[in-house]
Amino acid sequence: ETGVTQTPRHLVMGMTNKKSLKCEQHLGHNAMYWYKQSAKKPLELMFVYNFKEQTENNSVPSRFSPECPNSSHLFLHLHTLQPEDSALYLCASSQDFGFSETQYFGPGTRLLVL
């Protein structure tokens, strides 16, 4: 349960706020991912980092800004969000970069935008 950690676990923010989500992996993995999980929708891949270099941005609005200072830490900076951005944001890591790699997920941050 401590392989991938996320903070905070819950976050309520107004549309004009700026906040950041943090993810840390203790597995020695080289790739990290951000996913969005909304009710009744599939998990949506948002960003992918390989050795702290961004390799994928799945047409995510610019109000979401990722940062990966090293291969163990990943941030998601949030600003001027919309109510429809309310969701569970999951971080994941994998041993190596590649979509055929097992994803190890964190517990998620449940975000509510008012």
Next chain:
Amino acid sequence: GENVEQHPSTLSVQEGDSAVIKCTYSDSASNYFPWYKQELGKRPQLIIDIRSNVGEKKDQRIAVTLNKTAKHFSLHITETQPEDSAVYFCAPSGNEKLTFGTGTRLTIIP
């Protein structure tokens, strides 16, 4: 893009019976076929996976079968127990793409 469908979307099974969930996909380049389990309020976790050079894989009560020709793979759970109640996701993927299914909510009836 990849079109991934899971059936059924909900499934209720009597404890002790078997459950089968099917995942169909469209990308013939997919070569990795995992199943993830997400219990209520918890993170998704891999429970079993299969690579494209294998047709079936079993791990105790859980098995996955793959039909690459027909582009579908299935999760089989035998002797179901209450702790099997969860949402199950398939995520067929290849070198260029990873797509999750919409999930199947499995409820085990005691």
